[in-house]
Structure formats: C-alpha cells, structure tokens
Amino acid sequence: MFVCMCYGVTDKTIRAAVQDQGVGNMRELRAQLELGSQCGKCIQMAQQIIDQTIVDDSLFKNVG
Ligand code: FES
Numbered sequence: 001m002f003v004c005m006c007y008g009v010t011d012k013t014i015r016a017a018v019q020d021q022g023v024g025n026m027r028e029l030r031a032q033l034e035l036g037s038q039c040g041k042c043i044q045m046a047q048q049i050i051d052q053t054i055v056d057d058s059l060f061k062n063v064g
Pocket of ligand 1: 003004005006007035036037038039040041042043
C-alpha cells in the first residue's frame with residue numbers, strides 16, 4: 001500500500017525503516033526516506049505506521 005503518493009513510499013518501506021534503522025518518529029523517518037514534504041497528506045498515516053510497527057514489535061518480543 002502506498003502511504004506517500006508524492007514520493008511513492010509504501011507501508012513496507014516505513015516498517016523496514018522502523019525495524020532495520022530504529023526509526024521511532026517522523027523526524028527520524030524523514031532523515032531516512034523522502035516523504036511528506038510535498039502535500040503532507042501522508043504524515044499522519046506514516047506516523048501511525050511507525051507507532052503500530054513499534055507496538056507490534058514489542059508484543060512479539062514479549063511473546064517470544
Ligand atoms: S503523499 Fe506524501 S507528501 Fe504527498
């Protein structure tokens with residue numbers, strides 16, 4: 001699914017940045033990826049994906 005249409009960034013790319021580069025917020029994400037600086041419509045969605053990925057990861061770790 002595309003999160004940022006302007007730059008063609010997908011939810012997978014954002015999840016990978018959180019998991020592999022330790023991205024924890026929009027500022028860090030934008031240091032890694034080009035998104036959010038055209039129309040800005042994707043920022044809220046991208047933030048939710050960051051948060052959700054962190055929550056999913058910590059749940060997974062607790063189970064494991
Ligand atoms: S959709 Fe990301 S800047 Fe426009």
